[in-house]
Amino acid sequence: MARDVLSLGQVRIHSGSATRDEAMKEAADILQAAGAVTAEYYDAMQQREQTVSTFMGNELAIPHGTNETKSAILESALSVVRYDGGVDWDGEQVTFVIGIAGKGDEHLEILSQIAILFSEEDDVARLKALQTPEEIYQVVSEATAS
Secondary structure: OOOOOOOOOHHEEOOEEEEEHHHHHHHHHHHOOOOEEEEOOHHHHHHHHHHHOOOHHHHHHHEOOOOOHHHHOOEEEEEEEEEEEEEEOOOOOEEEEEEEEEOEEEEHHHHHHHHHHOOOOOHHHHHHOOOOHHHHHHHHHHHHOO
16 A cells, blocks of 8 residues: 555544444544544435444444445545443444545455454453553554565
């Protein structure tokens, strides 16, 4: 990828919990603040969620927009938020919410890299044990560097 899809400012840790919609809104807001998406992207994420849940298993949700809403994406980027109090994602327990905006087909590559990072429960436990956004940033950046 031409540029880094993740900067340190796009990684957060919250000690508390959030609702699914709050977590999705934060993911969209971070992507918008990074200049990756327009204000319409949150609605696009909600549309996607209505058709298919973006809960991936292993305490991970990856909210992203629909193919019809590609115009809301300006460039590829990620947002990574860990909710130590958890998020109830339609009845599923989520700790990590990773927002993805992918220009063209780039989101498919990013999605697969994130899925691999979270594929093992041991890896998720390691990510949960990290103390700072800097540490999470380091691990996710390495996983998504192509």
